[in-house]
Amino acid sequence: xxGKRYLMAPGPTPVPPEVLAAGAAPVIHHRGPDFRELMLxxxxxxxxxxxxxxxxxxxxxxxxxxxxxxIVNLLSPGERVLVVTAGAFGExxxxxxxxxxxxxxxxxxxxxxxxxxxxxxxRLEETGGVEVVVVVHSETSTGVVADVEALARVGRDAGAxxxxxxxxxxxxxxxxxxxxxxDVVVAGSQKALMTPPGLSLTTISDAAWAxxxxxxxxxxxxxxxxxxxxxxxxxxxxxxxxxVVAALDAALGLLLEEGVDAAFARHASLGRACREGAKAMGxxxxxxxxxxxxxxxxxxxxxxxxxxxxxxxxxxRFGITVAGAxxxxxxxxxxxxxxxxxxxxxxxxxxxxxxxxxxxxxAPIERGVASARALEAYRGAExx
Amino acid sequence: xxGKRYLMAPGPTPVPPEVLAAGAAPVIHHRGPDFRELMLxxxxxxxxxxxxxxxxxxxxxxxxxxxxxxIVNLLSPGERVLVVTAGAFGExxxxxxxxxxxxxxxxxxxxxxxxxxxxxxxRLEETGGVEVVVVVHSETSTGVVADVEALARVGRDAGAxxxxxxxxxxxxxxxxxxxxxxDVVVAGSQKALMTPPGLSLTTISDAAWAxxxxxxxxxxxxxxxxxxxxxxxxxxxxxxxxxVVAALDAALGLLLEEGVDAAFARHASLGRACREGAKAMGxxxxxxxxxxxxxxxxxxxxxxxxxxxxxxxxxxRFGITVAGAxxxxxxxxxxxxxxxxxxxxxxxxxxxxxxxxxxxxxAPIERGVASARALEAYRGAExx
Numbered sequence: 001x002x003g004k005r006y007l008m009a010p011g012p013t014p015v016p017p018e019v020l021a022a023g024a025a026p027v028i029h030h031r032g033p034d035f036r037e038l039m040l041x042x043x044x045x046x047x048x049x050x051x052x053x054x055x056x057x058x059x060x061x062x063x064x065x066x067x068x069x070x071i072v073n074l075l076s077p078g079e080r081v082l083v084v085t086a087g088a089f090g091e092x093x094x095x096x097x098x099x100x101x102x103x104x105x106x107x108x109x110x111x112x113x114x115x116x117x118x119x120x121x122x123r124l125e126e127t128g129g130v131e132v133v134v135v136v137h138s139e140t141s142t143g144v145v146a147d148v149e150a151l152a153r154v155g156r157d158a159g160a161x162x163x164x165x166x167x168x169x170x171x172x173x174x175x176x177x178x179x180x181x182x183d184v185v186v187a188g189s190q191k192a193l194m195t196p197p198g199l200s201l202t203t204i205s206d207a208a209w210a211x212x213x214x215x216x217x218x219x220x221x222x223x224x225x226x227x228x229x230x231x232x233x234x235x236x237x238x239x240x241x242x243x244v245v246a247a248l249d250a251a252l253g254l255l256l257e258e259g260v261d262a263a264f265a266r267h268a269s270l271g272r273a274c275r276e277g278a279k280a281m282g283x284x285x286x287x288x289x290x291x292x293x294x295x296x297x298x299x300x301x302x303x304x305x306x307x308x309x310x311x312x313x314x315x316x317r318f319g320i321t322v323a324g325a326x327x328x329x330x331x332x333x334x335x336x337x338x339x340x341x342x343x344x345x346x347x348x349x350x351x352x353x354x355x356x357x358x359x360x361x362x363a364p365i366e367r368g369v370a371s372a373r374a375l376e377a378y379r380g381a382e383x384x
Numbered sequence: 385x386x387g388k389r390y391l392m393a394p395g396p397t398p399v400p401p402e403v404l405a406a407g408a409a410p411v412i413h414h415r416g417p418d419f420r421e422l423m424l425x426x427x428x429x430x431x432x433x434x435x436x437x438x439x440x441x442x443x444x445x446x447x448x449x450x451x452x453x454x455i456v457n458l459l460s461p462g463e464r465v466l467v468v469t470a471g472a473f474g475e476x477x478x479x480x481x482x483x484x485x486x487x488x489x490x491x492x493x494x495x496x497x498x499x500x501x502x503x504x505x506x507r508l509e510e511t512g513g514v515e516v517v518v519v520v521h522s523e524t525s526t527g528v529v530a531d532v533e534a535l536a537r538v539g540r541d542a543g544a545x546x547x548x549x550x551x552x553x554x555x556x557x558x559x560x561x562x563x564x565x566x567d568v569v570v571a572g573s574q575k576a577l578m579t580p581p582g583l584s585l586t587t588i589s590d591a592a593w594a595x596x597x598x599x600x601x602x603x604x605x606x607x608x609x610x611x612x613x614x615x616x617x618x619x620x621x622x623x624x625x626x627x628v629v630a631a632l633d634a635a636l637g638l639l640l641e642e643g644v645d646a647a648f649a650r651h652a653s654l655g656r657a658c659r660e661g662a663k664a665m666g667x668x669x670x671x672x673x674x675x676x677x678x679x680x681x682x683x684x685x686x687x688x689x690x691x692x693x694x695x696x697x698x699x700x701r702f703g704i705t706v707a708g709a710x711x712x713x714x715x716x717x718x719x720x721x722x723x724x725x726x727x728x729x730x731x732x733x734x735x736x737x738x739x740x741x742x743x744x745x746x747a748p749i750e751r752g753v754a755s756a757r758a759l760e761a762y763r764g765a766e767x768x
Binding site: 005007009011012013014015020021023024025026027028029030031032033034060061062063064065067068095096099100101188190196197198217218219220221222223236237238239240241242243244315321323 | 484
């Protein structure tokens with residue numbers, strides 16, 4: 001083996017060489033003109049990708065840090081938040097809000113189910129007095145991508161602010177912050193934005209700013225107002241991850257050069273190719289077989305094939321990192337991420353390796369069928 | 385001008401090329417064997433540098449994130465904390481603890497003063513019931529390095545836990561976590577550890593763990609126990625800044641190869657060289673003229689020379705980034721950082737550029753005197 005590595009998890013994701021190089025430039029000081037220019041350009045590019053004129057804040061933290069910023073800036077202890085949860089990340093939002101003393105209610109689905117706007121409407125009416133609704137756009141643990149536009153409309157109709165967890169969807173799946181009236185969108189650098197992990201962002205509407213000025217949850221590092229004041233002059237209150245900012249700026253440049261709509265189309269095609277290739281091997285999908293499921297494809301193994309062993313063998317024999325599944329799904333499911341710096345030949349690489357291992361285990365699969373079907377399904381991409 | 389840049393601020397600091405290269409390697413997944421090995425090695429190296437057998441936690445955050453973790457894990461609202469403050473970072477600790485509802489008391493000095501153990505003893509007796517004492521090791525805003533060993537002894541004698549802010553001192557100035565009985569030490573990646581910003585660490589004694597299990601301040605992202613559980617198996621609860629971890633690991637390898645004691649001696653010599661060079665130009669020091677002041681040298685400009693203009697001109701004409709001063713000191717003071725990837729020729733570079741600008745402004749300085757004196761003062765370094 002050449003020792004090559006293929007990162008095919010739904011985050012962190014592969015980073016283009018020019019982005020890695022941008023992050024390896026000598027460190028610059030965060031209170032000077034070089035950084036100011038870099039930071040202001042990065043924030044403007046993030047606005048373009050988020051399709052918003054709202055301010056964007058950038059925290060040196062994992063995506064969950066941005067989650068925390070949304071909770072502690074929008075709510076006071078005892079205030080009511082409704083989390084739409086259908087997987088690991090919905091559950092994290094609940095735990096986080098509860099840790100800060102919010103009155104947490106859930107619209108809870110089984111893992112793998114797709115949240116429905118009518119369920120949310122009913123739950124909001126039944127609960128009453130909900131100040132903030134949290135919706136996970138792409139539930140990375142299951143591959144489900146929710147219809148955020150419709151869910152947000154229901155939330156707004158009920159008078160709640162709408163917070164969207166777009167950590168694994170931003171840049172991969174259509175998201176219209178302003179057109180859909182999303183008050184807060186949070187995301188991380190390490191998914192479809194093709195950047196190493198270390199930064200997380202949040203967009204904030206006027207209504208969200210107004211709530212944050214009244215909310216009394218304790219906060220310091222993740223205080224929005226402190227960050228806004230500093231960013232206005234292109235700096236940050238605390239030393240930021242300057243090399244990751246440089247990388248993010250470069251990655252956003254590439255993404256905007258491709259075009260955000262083109263990136264959405266590419267990801268939709270990647271998802272379709274992955275699903276069709278998996279089905280061609282006779283595998284059952286756990287994530288929905290629908291166009292929106294463009295971030296990560298969750299696949300069930302055939303009876304008798306342990307998914308954990310499959311994941312380990314993909315890594316040890318082919319250098320491929322795919323993701324396993326959480327909890328009791330762990331023995332039956334694996335997940336192929338396909339966001340960011342990713343093209344259809346990455347899909348065929350992943351499927352070819354999976355096919356090889358399954359054939360070795362006696363699965364009745366015609367060799368090459370997964371790749372062939374994936375390429376066929378990847379319509380509209382220039383390179384195919 | 386060749387457009388070369390010289391980063392001579394007290395953080396972020398210059399990063400060795402091999403550390404930048406380590407951070408530019410392809411991203412690896414944070415829940416796999418490659419990362420596990422990297423993370424466990426990095427934590428073990430941090431223990432060596434901190435000279436502790438206590439667990440070290442590593443957060444994806446600026447140093448102030450580690451500050452926040454110490455406050456929210458050690459205290460319950462209303463509990464008493466005493467902060468020894470003599471500059472910007474002491475003030476930040478006070479503001480942070482107050483934001484979380486601690487009962488904050490201060491032993492407050494003017495900026496530039498050096499905290500005295502007898503003052504702390506008196507203040508602790510007078511205050512009574514102090515649960516936690518916070519001491520800033522190196523006050524980056526003034527260049528003062530406190531006698532943490534003596535201050536910690538006083539804190540412990542009063543029955544308080546001792547938290548040390550070693551953000552700009554770790555790796556530059558002697559710090560003995562276990563031998564001095566320091567309960568919590570916090571630091572960042574971007575100072576003497578020669579790594580880009582983005583990671584902060586905290587060491588935690590048994591007594592601090594015991595307090596954290598009882599403390600009721602709300603927390604999630606910075607919760608110690610959640611981080612400990614994940615790190616035990618070499619991962620993290622939230623996607624960490626994996627490329628910065630790779631860089632930190634490489635930098636710690638270089639630091640341990642040099643030897644921590646050798647690094648302390650080098651920094652002491654760098655501080656001495658900088659002070660002697662500045663004095664040779666007839667400049668007045670703001671930071672103490674003592675061996676411990678090895679992190680950053682704060683220098684007052686001659687009458688009639690605006691320090692802000694000097695800092696801008698150093699940047700525009702020579703590409704040199706030094707730090708200005710906060711608040712009303714801004715017009716009179718600048719700060720040369722000399723930590724991390726730094727040798728005596730960096731000192732002479734900084735002094736030569738300062739000398740040039742001062743001579744142009746009519747200062748009666750014999751050309752070359754600063755460098756000559758700095759090299760002479762830099763005793764014991766192999767390269768001179």
